[in-house]
Amino acid sequence: MKAVVHEGKAGFEGLEYTEFLEIQPKVGEVVVKLKTAGLNHRDLFVLNRHQPTDPPLIIGSDGAGVIASVGEGVTTVNVGDEVIINPGLGWKENSDAPPPGFEIVGLPFHGTFAEAVVLPAENVEPKPEYLTWEEAGVLSLAALTAYRALFTRGKVKPGMKVLIPGIGSGVATFLLQFAKAVGTTVYVTSRSEEKCKKALELGADKAIDSNDDWNEALGGEKMDLVIECVGAATFNKSLDQLRPGGTLVTFGASAGDDVQINIRSFFYGQFNLLGSTMGSTEEYKEMLQFIQEHQIKPVVDQMYPLSQFDQGFDRLKAAAQLGKIGFYIG
Amino acid sequence: MKAVVHEGKAGFEGLEYTEFLEIQPKVGEVVVKLKTAGLNHRDLFVLNRHQPTDPPLIIGSDGAGVIASVGEGVTTVNVGDEVIINPGLGWKENSDAPPPGFEIVGLPFHGTFAEAVVLPAENVEPKPEYLTWEEAGVLSLAALTAYRALFTRGKVKPGMKVLIPGIGSGVATFLLQFAKAVGTTVYVTSRSEEKCKKALELGADKAIDSNDDWNEALGGEKMDLVIECVGAATFNKSLDQLRPGGTLVTFGASAGDDVQINIRSFFYGQFNLLGSTMGSTEEYKEMLQFIQEHQIKPVVDQMYPLSQFDQGFDRLKAAAQLGKIGFYIG
Numbered sequence: 104m105k106a107v108v109h110e111g112k113a114g115f116e117g118l119e120y121t122e123f124l125e126i127q128p129k130v131g132e133v134v135v136k137l138k139t140a141g142l143n144h145r146d147l148f149v150l151n152r153h154q155p156t157d158p159p160l161i162i163g164s165d166g167a168g169v170i171a172s173v174g175e176g177v178t179t180v181n182v183g184d185e186v187i188i189n190p191g192l193g194w195k196e197n198s199d200a201p202p203p204g205f206e207i208v209g210l211p212f213h214g215t216f217a218e219a220v221v222l223p224a225e226n227v228e229p230k231p232e233y234l235t236w237e238e239a240g241v242l243s244l245a246a247l248t249a250y251r252a253l254f255t256r257g258k259v260k261p262g263m264k265v266l267i268p269g270i271g272s273g274v275a276t277f278l279l280q281f282a283k284a285v286g287t288t289v290y291v292t293s294r295s296e297e298k299c300k301k302a303l304e305l306g307a308d309k310a311i312d313s314n315d316d317w318n319e320a321l322g323g324e325k326m327d328l329v330i331e332c333v334g335a336a337t338f339n340k341s342l343d344q345l346r347p348g349g350t351l352v353t354f355g356a357s358a359g360d361d362v363q364i365n366i367r368s369f370f371y372g373q374f375n376l377l378g379s380t381m382g383s384t385e386e387y388k389e390m391l392q393f394i395q396e397h398q399i400k401p402v403v404d405q406m407y408p409l410s411q412f413d414q415g416f417d418r419l420k421a422a423a424q425l426g427k428i429g430f431y432i433g
Numbered sequence: 434m435k436a437v438v439h440e441g442k443a444g445f446e447g448l449e450y451t452e453f454l455e456i457q458p459k460v461g462e463v464v465v466k467l468k469t470a471g472l473n474h475r476d477l478f479v480l481n482r483h484q485p486t487d488p489p490l491i492i493g494s495d496g497a498g499v500i501a502s503v504g505e506g507v508t509t510v511n512v513g514d515e516v517i518i519n520p521g522l523g524w525k526e527n528s529d530a531p532p533p534g535f536e537i538v539g540l541p542f543h544g545t546f547a548e549a550v551v552l553p554a555e556n557v558e559p560k561p562e563y564l565t566w567e568e569a570g571v572l573s574l575a576a577l578t579a580y581r582a583l584f585t586r587g588k589v590k591p592g593m594k595v596l597i598p599g600i601g602s603g604v605a606t607f608l609l610q611f612a613k614a615v616g617t618t619v620y621v622t623s624r625s626e627e628k629c630k631k632a633l634e635l636g637a638d639k640a641i642d643s644n645d646d647w648n649e650a651l652g653g654e655k656m657d658l659v660i661e662c663v664g665a666a667t668f669n670k671s672l673d674q675l676r677p678g679g680t681l682v683t684f685g686a687s688a689g690d691d692v693q694i695n696i697r698s699f700f701y702g703q704f705n706l707l708g709s710t711m712g713s714t715e716e717y718k719e720m721l722q723f724i725q726e727h728q729i730k731p732v733v734d735q736m737y738p739l740s741q742f743d744q745g746f747d748r749l750k751a752a753a754q755l756g757k758i759g760f761y762i763g
Binding site for chain 1: 684
């Protein structure tokens with residue numbers, strides 16, 4: 104089968120669209136013939152974590168397709184079922200952190216940028232019927248991350264004021280859609296005028312330029328909740344925007360890992376800073392139910408044939424997208 | 434009456450034990466003749482916040498004494514009642530942050546380092562009978578701060594592993610006593626061998642040198658909860674000691690305000706960083722009930738006559754104390 108494989112060289116240099124041996128399902132596993140797959144920032148990090156001396160690896164965490172075969176003991180799905188992939192391995196019930204041994208599809212196990220992927224049967228769920236293959240393929244990792252950050256960690260409630268800095272990413276667009284579906288007032292920031300415009304079309308109540316003075320641009324509005332994935336570039340602006348007792352959930356640091364905070368202002372503000380990443384199978388199922396209830400569709404930015412995977416990576420690296428980038432496969 | 438008054442010069446220089454006009458109670462207020470008062474770090478901060486050009490101010494937040502007179506409309510207390518002072522003004526019910534207008538006794542309103550203080554009637558509670566005047570006088574601010582940090586914010590539960598860096602301060606000793614009363618395993622740190630020894634006598638399960646490698650000294654034990662008031666000097670060591678999904682409550686920064694944290698490690702750890710300060714009247718009453726239930730007595734480090742207030746301040750500034758420093762008044 105054809106697959107995007109990382110081998111021999113660190114980083115993007117080691118990535119190739121090539122022939123790869125099909126893998127057979129073991130007990131409890133299924134083979135999914137992929138229709139579509141979704142690109143995530145994680146796929147970039149994986150290229151540095153997967154070493155040139157490691158065995159070749161098919162990358163990719165998101166995907167949707169059709170069950171092609173099932174291993175021994177699998178009773179929950181049948182050949183021909185249309186499914187969406189939950190990329191979390193080994194984190195079943197909700198808990199305050201994943202258990203030891205938790206992994207994500209696409210490292211160290213083979214991922215979804217291929218004509219087929221082998222997974223535990225519990226990692227596939229029926230594809231929501233109202234979603235296209237494009238939408239289903241790019242949903243999982245970002246929507247799950249947004250769901251845990253906003254609901255489990257941020258404890259979002261109707262009527263809250265929610266700020267989402269850096270509205271471009273897939274997770275950010277889900278955050279915007281989810282937060283609006285709950286009945287909050289949503290403020291977003293972006294350095295791109297075009298992204299601000301699109302965010303307003305998607306339902307944001309106000310979109311401001313990330314480079315502006317936020318407090319001024321937001322008319323002094325303070326936030327109940329800020330969901331922050333930009334990192335160092337916006338972190339203190341985000342903290343400054345909290346109301347006393349407000350909460351900042353952080354789940355990303357694409358613009359810098361190291362932040363300096365003033366602890367005294369932080370505790371006088373009675374602030375909450377909560378880290379979040381991914382989510383459990385339980386949260387994945389809750390998320391699927393939530394999007395079906397509210398008929399939420401992923402914002403698909405661009406789809407490319409898998410053979411042109413490099414174009415997708417280029418667009419992600421340039422942060423040119425609004426929403427999700429994906430690949431056509433089958 | 435005699436009082437410790439701040440006037441004319443910034444900082445400690447402006448402080449004097451001197452004659453001061455007695456104040457009369459207004460509607461809803463009471464006059465407490467003080468038996469004892471307690472010294473807090475706040476009394477040091479106040480000396481810099483109270484400007485030389487401001488009217489003279491009696492400082493001090495903690496105290497206990499006897500009701501000497503009551504203003505019009507006061508029905509909850511009577512002359513002669515033995516009372517303990519709740520130093521929080523204007524934060525009644527529990528909430529995630531104090532309401533606007535919240536103040537603490539001793540700035541901008543006159544405080545407890547005097548023969549008498551005038552307060553709203555709701556700011557006095559019956560003195561717990563099992564406490565001496567010394568113990569009652571030094572209790573309030575530190576015990577309330579510890580209570581909110583540990584219970585409301587830290588959500589401490591029996592069986593948890595709790596770390597308290599810097600065991601010297603009054604709040605830290607309350608944290609230790611409260612956490613042990615709940616049924617947790619408590620680890621403490623101090624740079625002083627003597628304080629480590631005293632902490633073990635007070636019930637700490639393990640006491641380590643703050644300068645050591647904590648992970649090694651604690652045998653690799655990770656914590657459910659760290660209650661941190663040291664600030665920059667220990668902050669990252671505290672964060673490193675959290676188990677995945679663990680919580681760090683911060684309510685002080687005596688050793689530096691500015692900390693640098695790695696956001697990526699923070700969100701991968703699914704950590705919680707929660708700011709806390711003081712507490713509501715509701716929490717104050719809960720705290721009084723809790724200490725009476727568990728017969729917890731403040732650790733009194735040293736008592737001085739109020740006229741020798743400078744000796745108490747010297748001891749606090751040198752961080753020489755374990756527990757609370759207080760003053761005899763009446």
